[in-house]
Amino acid sequence: MPDLIIVRHGQSEYNLENRFTGSTDIELTPEGELEAKKAGALIKNYPLDEAFTSVLKRAIHTLNIILKEIDKTSLPVTKTPALNERSYGDLQGLDKTEMIKKFGEDQVLAWRRSYDIIPPHGESLKETYDRVVPYYEKAIIPKLRQDKNILIVAHGNSLRALMMFLENIGHAEISDINLATGSPRLYQFSSDMQLKNVGYLDQQ
Numbered sequence: 001m002p003d004l005i006i007v008r009h010g011q012s013e014y015n016l017e018n019r020f021t022g023s024t025d026i027e028l029t030p031e032g033e034l035e036a037k038k039a040g041a042l043i044k045n046y047p048l049d050e051a052f053t054s055v056l057k058r059a060i061h062t063l064n065i066i067l068k069e070i071d072k073t074s075l076p077v078t079k080t081p082a083l084n085e086r087s088y089g090d091l092q093g094l095d096k097t098e099m100i101k102k103f104g105e106d107q108v109l110a111w112r113r114s115y116d117i118i119p120p121h122g123e124s125l126k127e128t129y130d131r132v133v134p135y136y137e138k139a140i141i142p143k144l145r146q147d148k149n150i151l152i153v154a155h156g157n158s159l160r161a162l163m164m165f166l167e168n169i170g171h172a173e174i175s176d177i178n179l180a181t182g183s184p185r186l187y188q189f190s191s192d193m194q195l196k197n198v199g200y201l202d203q204q
């Protein structure tokens, strides 16, 4: 019965400053490092075989802190741009509240949470899904089928795309779903990859 754990990186400097991050390569805050350590403490009871992350340092550093916390710094790790945060295009670096003042709440919410509305010169959640899910199917499902326990540390929107696939979440429903930083979510599968159990480790 393979386990999959997904974790959004800890708080980043732009999260703290309320700025759009997207594909900008921004570091964790001290609070984000602490969140990663706490995530590690929750993951400790699950024997992992491999980990996957993006090529952005807020995710890589979160993973490194988790691996140190669970005493598994030699775990095989794959870093891939397929798991990167979606691009927010022209919004990257800009203040979210300022953008609401300029474009209105509905427009900004549509850019942030809708499935197929594309932020200016950025990537929609649909486009993110179209790179995250094929990667998951090609590189990660075969490992789970070999009964390997896998950790994925990635980003708010790249993981929302994956959650749509894993939990069969519809286009409308996904707009209400947000993944908190540093909160591990566990998926347990049967040997034929049917989802048997899902939930946040800090709520179990």
Ligand SMILES: O=C(O)[C@@H](CO)OP(=O)(O)O
Pocket: 015, 019, 020, 021, 022, 023, 085, 088, 112, 156, 157
């Ligand atoms: O700025 C971002 O890249 C993301 C995640 O931090 O923000 P949002 O919650 O707007 O998708």
